[in-house]
Amino acid sequence: MALRTIVQDGDPILKKVCRPVTKFDDRLGTLLDDMKETLLDANGLGLAGPQVGMMRRLFICLDDRDLPEEVP
Known part of the structure; x- marks a missing residue:
């Protein structure tokens, strides 16, 4: 896995139309793993996809199952 650079607000790539995801393969899995690592590193x-420079219609989000358990 690798950290990806997050594109900042105002970058024109964020206004472009993305292509749909049609191929579900190891390459997509690697991209999603990279995005998850990047998201966690950025505390997002x-x-x-466009936020990491990939013009694909994909999105990941963090849910509470991805967070460490709270210690009282």
């Missing part, structure tokens, strides 16, 4: 809640 959600991340879309």
Whole structure:
């Protein structure tokens, strides 16, 4: 897995139309793993393909099952 660079607000890539995901293979799995690692590193809640420079219609989000248990 690798950290991806998150595109900042105002970058024109964020206004482009993305292509649908049609191929579900190891390459897509690697991209999603990278996006998850990037999201966790940035302490984010959600991340879309264009935000990491990938023009694909995909999105990941963090739910409470991804967080460590709270210690009282």
